[in-house]
Amino acid sequence: MDNRIARADIMARRLAWGARQVGIARTLTGLARLAALRLRHPAQxxxxxxxxxxxxxxxxxxxxxxMLVVFQDLLEPELAMVADCLGPGRVAIDVGASIGTWTLCAARTGALVHACEPDPENFASLGQNLARNGLESGVRLYRQALGSGEGWGVNAPEDRLYLNQVRLADASAAGGTGTRVQTLEGFVRDLGLDSVDLLKVNTAGCEREVLAGGMALFRQRRIGLAMFLDGLAVRPWLDELRAFAYTLGVHDGRRFIPVASSHDLDRVRPGPMSRYVVVQRDAAQAAR
Structure with missing residues (x-):
């Protein structure tokens, strides 16, 4: 019951925020669209x-x-960073690509995007969405997960596939039949990349594990900008990145708002659709 109340509260706050962005008329039209979808219950x-x-x-x-159905847009303030820091010749990695909303936005800039998605149904939709938008040539797809180690993972399925988690399992027990799990460091090494311009991580609560498997890349300052789905589990790990000349903050759609520590994120968060912690390499400190 408490979870349902919390989800309803989040939904209400996102609806109110979105209505202020797009207007009442468009919001009401979108709510009618969502209701019609639920009545018709189509396959797609x-x-x-x-x-x-x-x-x-x-x-x-x-x-x-x-929210995508209601507002007919993603309305994620952090997407403004994608256009600002990506373009032809740049490289992005999308960890937890789902059906491809973020990957589509990144690929549209002309950058090369490496997208990881372990769920087979999501992976199929991801490829189809890229093809339907004519963006498949700029994206490399990998049906695997990234985590804290190398091996095989077990899927913890949810009714909504974007909530699925893949946890690293005992490699000998999995026997190579589960979902492949690789560290972010190993993934970047296999791609032959010296650096990554933009990293996005949304793994339904496993962001800490992805960061743990990529700490060496941050220590070596090989990640230019990163965005992690916010969560209490990942925040202490993100605070550690400040020792490697990175600054934490949020993006309000116009500018990056830095904070001294993750404890200040809630105070400066611009709205309920701002869901990511932004990690930005400090060029001045890194040069020292």
């Missing part, structure tokens, strides 16, 4: 975003993103 839904005109197809109900 489609949203064409108002900004950028991206065609996003999803299986219903397992891949339903209610």
């Amino acid at each position: 839904g489609r949203i064409r975003t108002c900004v950028g005109g991206l065609d996003i197809f999803f299986n219903y109900p397992s891949q339903l993103m209610p």
